[in-house]
Amino acid sequence: QKEVEQNSGPLSVPEGAIASLNCTYSDRVSQSFFWYRQYSGKSPELIMSIYSNGDKEDGRFTAQLNKASQYVSLLIRDSQPSDSATYLCAVGNSGYSTLTFGKGTMLLVSP
């Protein structure tokens, strides 16, 4: 059974701080990794995808991937109260068109 693990949180950070969200996965051959943001009562929306080791930056968001350690993270710089949501890590299942999702980490950004 392929697994994706995330701390459930909540992770509390003050406005303007850096929020760091972490995810580990069990399938060594996974090639695609995704971060989704889900506001309460809403559907997930894609923040970033990453496929290669290293960092990928998009605005205030940076995804980091380390395939050797089976670890992917999301950094949110200059956190805003509007960033308060649950962040879902998803990992592509190699050879299939499916994703395995973690249970998500709740982020709370206080003004």
Place this chain on the structure above:
Amino acid sequence: DGGITQSPKYLFRKEGQNVTLSCEQNLNHDAMYWYRQDPGQGLRLIYYSQIVNDFQKGDIAEGYSVSREKKESFPLTVTSAQKNPTAFYLCASSQSLSGRASQETQYFGPGTRLLVL
């Protein structure tokens, strides 16, 4: 205005009743998916379809059925065999299955919340 639509937004099921959730996409995506989300839980895959007239079971297919008669549509039926159907149901689609990882990105509809009377 491309996207994924799901209807209804809320659905109430009586005991012993089958209900069908609608999912339509105009993104010209080949693959479509149904997930179930329970409070405090991640998304669990119910069924997915890679091509018209073909679909595969996900991790929790028991008590559910699907059809894929058109590329744009992937309805989910929650049957009376599903004893605990109360959940948030999410439909998603992705571009294609050519083996290119970048095309696996899944985009979600707004969801249907199913409640049992």
